[in-house]
Amino acid sequence: MTATRPVPAPDFVGYPEVRRGVRALLEGRPETHLRPVPACPEWTVIDLLGHLTGIAERVLVRHGGTPPPALDGPPGVPALLDRWDDVGAELDRRLAAAGGHSGEIMVMDAYTHELDLRAALGVPPPAEHAAWVPSFDVLVRGFSGSLAGRELRPLRLRTTGGSAWTAGTGRPTASVTAPAYELYRALAGRRSLGQLAELDWSEAPGPWLPAFTWGPFAPPSAPGR
Structure with missing residues (x-):
């Protein structure tokens, strides 16, 4: 990663x-x-x-x-x-x-x-937080392991603010982009499969969706907040 x-x-x-x-x-x-x-x-x-x-x-x-x-x-x-x-x-x-x-x-x-x-x-997320970067890194590492364990192609994870990570093993040829908060909530099991599919994917997301179930996290059945 x-x-x-x-x-x-x-x-x-x-x-x-x-x-x-x-x-x-x-x-x-x-x-x-x-x-x-x-x-x-x-x-x-x-x-x-x-x-x-x-x-x-x-x-x-x-x-x-x-x-x-x-x-x-x-x-x-x-x-x-x-x-x-x-x-x-x-x-x-x-x-x-x-x-x-x-x-x-x-x-x-x-x-x-x-x-x-x-x-x-109903309180919006903080604009900045000292826990944001280290917490995001933990989630990316877990998701990266989930991709590798399922032998899925690596992904480039991008935020609309310009940050980027590589998840999985190897050089990514596909990407998913979302606002930073949405990408965090997706990696932390707070977004349904439908919400995940609606993110900005460079190609059809189906192969990667199972990897969002990892560790203690799994997409909820109903849309998450």
């Missing part, structure tokens, strides 16, 4: 910005805490936040840390936000000390779910 951008900073740098973004989304909207999250059909907003907190705790343990004591009873959104910040602050320090890409999948997961929350609440 190659890219036409500068090499990004270590992936954990976007994690505090995700936490701040999610807190800003939820603190002023207490009426939305039980709202369903369409991108995660089995979850409400509070379920999604519990997932983010739980992932942070598991990664902290993996890096030698100890999460705070368990909360008493079913936690609400304020308690989960505070717990995520407490765990996340320790994680930030440990990931910074570890360097490299120790937290890349966690950051991608958290940023993807911030976008899920924004879609569920």
Whole structure:
């Protein structure tokens, strides 16, 4: 996989910005805490936040840390936000000390779910975000492996803003182009097969559509947001 951008900073740098973004989304909207999250059909907003907190705790343990004591009873959104910040602050320090890409999948997961929350609440995605580049790189690597594993021809992934990546093995002779947000959501399993087919493909997309099912991701049956 190659890219036409500068090499990004270590992936954990976007994690505090995700936490701040999610807190800003939820603190002023207490009426939305039980709202369903369409991108995660089995979850409400509070379920999604519990997932983010739980992932942070598991990664902290993996890096030698100890999460705070368990909360008493079913936690609400304020308690989960505070717990995520407490765990996340320790994680930030440990990931910074570890360097490299120790937290890349966690950051991608958290940023993807911030976008899920924004879609569920009708809030547009941020114009810029520190987690964007490292998260996109994780998704491109996963999609690249999916193409190679299915022995599909490589693809040139392009954004309408001018960024480009090669996914798969070899020199690509076909491409797909979309706005950066749409391409990200496509790679993260948030776009249906119909929506994927409607992107700007240089040739018929059918052969490549199965590769959008990889890892934890799969196109939803209904159009995604």
